[in-house]
Amino acid sequence: MRFTWLFATAALVAAGRPAAAQISVIPVRDLAFGPVIVGIPTSIGPSHPVRSGQIRLTAPLNSRLQFRLTLPATLNGPAGARLPISFSNGDGIAVSGASNSVPEVFNPKANQVVQNVASTTTNIFIGGTVSPAGNQQQGGYTGTITLTVTIF
Amino acid sequence: MRATVLSAVLAAGFSSGAATLQAQTSADIQATATVLSAVTVTAGNDLQFGNVTPGVAKTIGIADAGAGRFDVTKAANEGVTLSFTLPTDLTSGANTLPIGSWTGGWNTSATPAGATTFTPSAGGTNTAATAGTTVSVYVGATVTPAGAQAAGGYTGDVTMSVVYF
Numbered sequence A: 001m002r003f004t005w006l007f008a009t010a011a012l013v014a015a016g017r018p019a020a021a022q023i024s025v026i027p028v029r030d031l032a033f034g035p036v037i038v039g040i041p042t043s044i045g046p047s048h049p050v051r052s053g054q055i056r057l058t059a060p061l062n063s064r065l066q067f068r069l070t071l072p073a074t075l076n077g078p079a080g081a082r083l084p085i086s087f088s089n090g091d092g093i094a095v096s097g098a099s100n101s102v103p104e105v106f107n108p109k110a111n112q113v114v115q116n117v118a119s120t121t122t123n124i125f126i127g128g129t130v131s132p133a134g135n136q137q138q139g140g141y142t143g144t145i146t147l148t149v150t151i152f
Numbered sequence B: 001m002r003a004t005v006l007s008a009v010l011a012a013g014f015s016s017g018a019a020t021l022q023a024q025t026s027a028d029i030q031a032t033a034t035v036l037s038a039v040t041v042t043a044g045n046d047l048q049f050g051n052v053t054p055g056v057a058k059t060i061g062i063a064d065a066g067a068g069r070f071d072v073t074k075a076a077n078e079g080v081t082l083s084f085t086l087p088t089d090l091t092s093g094a095n096t097l098p099i100g101s102w103t104g105g106w107n108t109s110a111t112p113a114g115a116t117t118f119t120p121s122a123g124g125t126n127t128a129a130t131a132g133t134t135v136s137v138y139v140g141a142t143v144t145p146a147g148a149q150a151a152g153g154y155t156g157d158v159t160m161s162v163v164y165f
Helices: A002-016 B002-019
Strands: A024-029 A031-037 A042-044 A053-058 A064-070 A074-076 A082-086 A092-096 A104-106 A112-115 A121-126 A128-130 A139-151 B023-036 B040-045 B058-060 B068-073 B080-085 B089-092 B095-107 B116-118 B134-143 B159-164
Touching: A024 B023, A031 A042, A031 A128, A031 B159, A053 A139, A053 B023, A064 A121, A074 B023, A082 A139, A082 B023, A092 A112, A128 B023, B040 B159, B080 B095, B080 B134
Parallel strands: A031 B023
Antiparallel strands: A024 A053, A042 A128, A053 A121, A064 A112, A064 A139, A074 A082, A074 A139, A082 A128, A092 A104, A092 A121, A139 B023, B040 B068, B058 B134, B068 B134, B080 B159, B089 B095, B095 B116, B095 B134
């Protein structure tokens, strides 16, 4: 009898365990500052319709999710040059896929815990600021932003 | 003894279950930027109509000697947007002289010959991305003096703004 209860509990745990395949994280677009001028900081807001970064995550309804952004401090450019990039407390926006959803501004440097009660899809938008020096090496610069999502 | 064993199994089972109650995945996007030199604009020539006759419209084309010219210095291989603030009248004290029918042309060589023509506007015109670091922009227009136009010198400001696109 005791063993039966034990196995039943184990089965419930197994059934409730979220599978990695249940969540997906899809890169939609890069955070693209475009042309920036030496000596002039340039900011892109998370609500920018074209240049903000966007990642879409999908998880079963009512999932409790933690997402965390790994952000670069510099972008890498030609001949080892580095371009400082920073993120302010309002440079993240999360938007549920529900038609009546209200965008929620968040600090991209902090972990976020959400429960997707209205839609299986959440879009994460990211802005930031690059600050080229007056003698910044000209050319193209890139850096990686990683969104890690954990489902509980 | 039996109870002790069961407790150990239960603890192990729950511990294992808690550890697998999470699934994690991630994705990357890139942050990208292209650092460019500052773009500069220099006023070259004024748009000069010279003497005009009351009641007779006068046009200066982009290839005419009186055409206005701006000189742009920019980063190589980058296009720019040319935007204009244009007067609708030239003024001489309280008197006004209508000006309009603006024409424009841009060229990477310092000559209006072969320039790419466009209509100057506040909305802006994109130049093609080119290998050059200089762009010459030529501007023409038409003034339309009335038959009773007051004599005098008339002037107005033509402003061009340039940004990378």
